[in-house]
Amino acid sequence: MPVEDIQRQEASALSGVRVLDLSRLIAGPYAAQLLGDLGAEVIKVEKPGSGDDTRASTVQGRGHYDGQAPSPFFESVNRNKRSIAVDLRAADGQQLVRDLAARADVLIENFRAGTLARYGLDEATLRSFNPRLIYCSVTGYGQSGPKANAPGVDPVFQAQGGLMSAFVGKDGSALSGRLALTVTDLVTGQNAASSILAALYERERSGVGQYIDVALLDSTLALMSHVAQHFLITGDAPRGTQLLGGDSGFSGIITCADGALMVVAVRQHHFEALVGALGKPELALDKRFATRRDRGRNAATLQPLLDALVVNRQVADVAATLEEKLPVGIVNDIAAAFDDPQAVHRGLKVDVGSDDRLAPGVASPLRLTRTPPAYHRRPPALGEHSMEILRDELRLSAARSAQLVRSGVVA
Incomplete structure (x- = not known):
């Protein structure tokens, strides 16, 4: 050597x-x-x-x-x-x-x-x-x-x-x-x-x-981790939102004017912070989204309502508004991922x-x-x-x- x-x-x-x-x-x-x-x-x-x-x-x-x-x-x-x-x-x-x-x-x-x-x-x-x-x-x-x-x-x-x-x-x-x-x-x-x-x-x-x-x-x-464990416990092969858990709340991508943002609002206070910061706090009181299980069951209904709140906003601005309140991340390509200030x-x-x-x-x-x-x-x-x-x-x-x-x- x-x-x-x-x-x-x-x-x-x-x-x-x-x-x-x-x-x-x-x-x-x-x-x-x-x-x-x-x-x-x-x-x-x-x-x-x-x-x-x-x-x-x-x-x-x-x-x-x-x-x-x-x-x-x-x-x-x-x-x-x-x-x-x-x-x-x-x-x-x-x-x-x-x-x-x-x-x-x-x-x-x-x-x-x-x-x-x-x-x-x-x-x-x-x-x-x-x-x-x-x-x-x-x-x-x-x-x-x-x-x-x-x-x-x-x-x-x-x-x-x-x-x-x-x-x-x-x-x-x-x-x-x-x-x-x-x-x-x-x-x-x-x-x-x-x-x-x-x-x-x-x-x-x-x-x-x-x-x-x-x-x-x-x-x-x-x-496959928890997905495999779900099958081993229940005998059912989970698909779609089942992969996230039956009471997963809202965990998904919202589409802004110039990009997309991954949002994880599973906990009650995270969801309240999300809709409050986006200017629609009454969504947290809507009976369709009142609980974590409700939001998971009605995710397809909730999704377009959230998209409508950010469709004319810049993704970086939305991320900056939300990131201290709940887990969010801009959907990056590899170039943007390396340019992220935290990655740098x-x-x-x-x-x-x-x-x-x-x-x-x-x-x-x-x-x-x-x-x-x-x-x-x-x-x-x-x-x-x-x-x-x-x-x-x-x-x-x-x-x-x-x-x-x-x-x-x-x-």
């Missing part, structure tokens, strides 16, 4: 923890990035030539991504890592990864169940010579069961895990939809990172690592890297006071650190490293 990285890590929560990231796409790499932000030394193993699948993923927008610029998908989950490109199909490549695993504290992978066993890179093999290794597998359906070997990506689990049914229209109607955000991947990555941290803590007592099996299906159903104050947009090629990034949500997250490495180019890792981590000679490159095992 370079000296400057060692110095940076001395003040990090996960200083000295070595992570070998064999995962691709979003969930596994996000877990590794969370650990890297906290100071773990992360080595990302990629396929020569193409690398992580997300390197080729781009988005439309102002011509920024023309096939040559960085992929926002890759950049969002791969900072604070070094990249080595290794052909896992080659015996020499498999041995290189085994050698790296022998020195690692954590390994993260998201191959289909059983794939890495064919390469001698499964948990049983690697932990036979490194019993302290924490081996985390991230898959769609887990390591066992009728769908263990089935392919699956984020939208599949949004559908299969019930998330697509958990949408509510402005009028309280039940909707079906998909979040464009890869939410099931991200929550699975957080679950993987949490499991790894728990295993590292337990290893301090037992002295040995363990196997972690994290699945997108499991994570999505857990994410919290420093939610950061520069990643320490050289003249800084990359923009979103700040880690993990705010530790003594050992805060750091952003010392921008997302790596494919194989950017291959020679460095062969030399410094595996102690290979220049001649042996060159031979591995010539043979195509390393790039």
Whole structure:
């Protein structure tokens, strides 16, 4: 490890923890990035030539991504890592990864169940010579069961895990939809990172690592939280306003002249403050809206009455009027979200890297006071650190490293 990285890590929560990231796409790499932000030394193993699948993923927008610029998908989950490109199909490549695993504290992978066993890179093999290794597998359906070997990506689990049914229209109607955000991947990555941290803590007592099996299906159903619990208690699958609870009061979006505002007026005093501030205090006395349950039952009637009170007003003015009285938030796009004064104050947009090629990034949500997250490495180019890792981590000679490159095992 370079000296400057060692110095940076001395003040990090996960200083000295070595992570070998064999995962691709979003969930596994996000877990590794969370650990890297906290100071773990992360080595990302990629396929020569193409690398992580997300390197080729781009988005439309102002011509920024023309096939040559960085992929926002890759950049969002791969900072604070070094990249080595290794052909896992080659015996020499498999041995290189085994050698790296022998020195690692954590390994993260998201191959289909059983794939890495064919390469001698499964948990049983690697932990036979490194019993302290924490081996985390991230898959769609887990390591066992009728769908263990089935392919699956984020939208599949949004559908299969019930998330697509958990949408509510402005009028309280039940909707079906998909979040464009890869939410099931991200929550699975957080679950993987949490499991790894728990295993590292337990290893301090037992002295040995363990196997972690994290699945997108499991994570999505857990994410359903109170919606799932509603079903488990009642046997009914909630839809529409039922998702918010039968006595939810008013919780919805009101439409202003230049934008929309999310308003949560569930408690009685919040509703009274809402209609009072909007100049219609008599609505709190209307028998249709007199109680929290009444407002929930008659939300479709209440909605247009509230819209009419703000239709000619600026959303920022309405928000300023209400925000000290009840929970409200302007419905932002991502540009406006970053420009929000509170987001600016919290420093939610950061520069990643320490050289003249800084990359923009979103700040880690993990705010530790003594050992805060750091952003010392921008997302790596494919194989950017291959020679460095062969030399410094595996102690290979220049001649042996060159031979591995010539043979195509390393790039």
